[in-house]
Amino acid sequence: MNIEMIRAAARRLQGFARRTPLLSSPFIDELAGRRVWIKPECLQHTGSFKFRGAWSAVSALDPETRAKGVIAFSSGNHAQGVALAAARHGVPSVIVMPADAPTLKIENTRALGADVVLYDRATEDRDAIGAALADARGLTMIKPFDEPLVIAGQGTAGLEIAAQTSEVGVTEADVLVCCGGGGLTSGIALALEADAPGLRVRPVEPEDFDDVTRSLRSGRIERNLATSGNICDAIITPQPGALTFPIMHRLCGPGLIVTEREALQAMAHAFLRLKLVAEPGGAVALAAAICRQDQIEGEDVVVMISGGNVDPDLYSQCLDTLP
């Protein structure tokens, strides 16, 4: 992995992925006790940053291989990113999803043109199903985070952050990134190392699913005890990736941890002050900016809102946290 791969991804994404703006609000600044710069990837195509990595990977395939189609495992945002990237390249996609994934996400993935194959988490082997389909149809697997082309795609958000913070005169700041397997976090860290070395990435995770924070502290890959049972589903993974962890270990500051309640409150602030719809996993970085001020350094902080694919029922819960 290196910066040239991210710059190459940025060239492939040009005109296809969205250059999301850098937003701010005096109300959020006051809540956080410093200037807060918001990078709203919930406004990216398919409602999350995942489209960047998916497009990066699909667009880099040689046309003959690509024409056979791609396959991915995902219960959520990666699924939609791969489905749309494949559809816009005019090639088939198969997404292997757990049968108990949210109906909306299954329907969206189908509506974006994917062939959705459901499996039973309890009784069926996802990897075996995927391998059989890939073999039979010559599909290329697009991994969700531990894949150089995907990391490079997510890193394009970091190139934009470097350029946009420079435009507003910010050269030193912590950059809080919602972190699951570390594809977005490591990609942004590599981009900032090259283009904005005064900006330091800090992964943010939900309480009890702090594998990256613990891994950064111990210096080796640590696992989560559970991989479900938290509203921040989009960023719950078993452990950091074999490719992403060494990058994060070399470049990132200490992790930050927030509660589900704090994530819900951050969603409400995004509603009220930014007019952005954030999902719980996409709001943990904003939650950390507001609730972990004493663990953050500097006068400015950059906050990634990584996704906005949230069901209406859960969204109503976040509104209920408002006074």
Added chain:
Amino acid sequence: MNIEMIRAAARRLQGFARRTPLLSSPFIDELAGRRVWIKPECLQHTGSFKFRGAWSAVSALDPETRAKGVIAFSSGNHAQGVALAAARHGVPSVIVMPADAPTLKIENTRALGADVVLYDRATEDRDAIGAALADARGLTMIKPFDEPLVIAGQGTAGLEIAAQTSEVGVTEADVLVCCGGGGLTSGIALALEADAPGLRVRPVEPEDFDDVTRSLRSGRIERNLATSGNICDAIITPQPGALTFPIMHRLCGPGLIVTEREALQAMAHAFLRLKLVAEPGGAVALAAAICRQDQIEGEDVVVMISGGNVDPDLYSQCLDTLP
């Protein structure tokens, strides 16, 4: 009013107002039966396009006059726009608001630095209160729409629409604009006349508050029977302005009318597909794109989402319209 005033406003707004992006979603395209390009002014500072006009007017005052401060009447978005524009110029602002305005909007306006003066709609004369304050303190009145500098500021959104549609290859389309007094509508119409003559503005209004639609049809200014009692409060005005109407009459296509229910459903689509928080009055143009397809021409349509300042309770109602 002419295009040079809008270009001058754009120069004054440069670096202070936000250049909002142009968004889209394949799901919205499908709902609307054509390609839909969204201009999300809910992402503008203070959560609505009103900051553009307010900044345009405040920044154009000569410094000595400006230093004495500004005054505005508003129960909502114009109040917040003027308050922030004044605060960022370091000058005082007085906002005369009805005592029964939403608490949140009163609090926001105060938090943005304004001196809020409340009056009783039933028993007190707003204009007399405003005139007395303006005289006593030498304040300059910033009118909400029927003021050339304000129209010029709102028109800067039109310059951006012209540039952004050109970038995506759209040269002919209806441009649906949420319309109250007509400041935004007439400003955009003037900008497009100059920079994108294939784009035609269509005002969109709530049912029973269709003064502009009727005025365009009859060729003279028509009044609404009521000026309250609709969830689209941000765009309810007694009648089109003396300055804005002739511009709209010369340049705009026929008005479009939507119901409150359709506005709520459009808010829900913006939530689900665009990850944007829209207020009812800010969602009527999207509602028209979806529900008045047969009254719109062409393969592409541009939709202004003009604001996102909505109370959580009302927002929950829009989520309830989802299946």
